[in-house]
Amino acid sequence: MSFTAQKHVRQVVATLEETYPERGTALEFNDPWQLLTATILSAQCTDVMVNKVTPRLFAAYPDPYALGHADILAVEEIVKPTGFYHNKARAIIAESLELSEKWGGTVTPEMDFLTALPGVGRKTANVVLAHAFGKQTVVVDTHVKRLTYRIGLSESLVPEKVEQDIMAAVAESHWNSLCDALIAHGRSVCNARKPDCQSCAITRLCPKNGVPEAKVPR
Known part of the structure; x- marks a missing residue:
């Protein structure tokens, strides 16, 4: 990456981090297993809805053993508001069962361990x-994928390639804060159908790839 490109990336990252100083996920959880389960439920669903469902879920099934041995129909009834509830109920029961039977209910903070779970x-x-666990990672959700393409941090829309491109372009110490900021920016300003370029903090830094008729403030 050229010096000019590196400077551009640093400006984009710094502006987004300054605009969205709050860090962390909106999902509510008390331990790694709860976050793992809540994140599975968040697919194609808002964090707000997941946060309405998980208190009842974790009250009924307070640990991996309990959820892993739960009746699937009862779990489906609880998680139904999150959508795709048949698949999600199966998934959270399966990961909980494997955690409880193979690993004593403990979530290990390693990528290979986590991705081996159902x-x-x-x-x-x-x-x-x-x-x-506070590790620096690159979370590529629908907002991060869309925005990195529009901003020019990645030319790909394939999550694995987007992750690699961000890791190559951005200092590791900024991975979490950048992804948190991109998600917040995608939700509030740079939405999928009609991005509000007039209100965008990085509009002058953004090439607006794939944004039709983007208007740049003068």
Whole structure:
């Protein structure tokens, strides 16, 4: 990466971090297993809805053993508001059962361990590593994928490649804060259908890749 490109990336990262100083996930949890389970439920669902469901779920099934041995119909009834509840119920029961039977209910803070669990991909694993264990990771959700392409941090829309591109372009100490800021920016300003470029803090730094008729403030 050229010096000019590096400077541009640093400006984008610094501006986003300054605009969105709050850090962390909106998902509510008390331990790594709860965050793992909540993140699985958050697929194609808002964090707000997940936070409405998980208190009842964890009250009924307070640990991996309890959820791993739960009746699937009862779990489906609880998680139904999150959507795709048949698959999600199976997934959270399966990961909980494996954790309880093979690992004593303990979540190990390693990518290989997490992605070996049923229903756990890199995005979910990175969320847990970042927000339950404080590790620097690159969480590529739908907002991060969309914004990194629009901003020019990645030319790909494939999550694994986006993750690699961010890791190559951005200092490791900024991975978590950048992803948190991108998610917040994607939700509040740079939405999928009609991004508000007039209100965007990085509009003058953004090439607006894939944004039709983007208007830049003068």
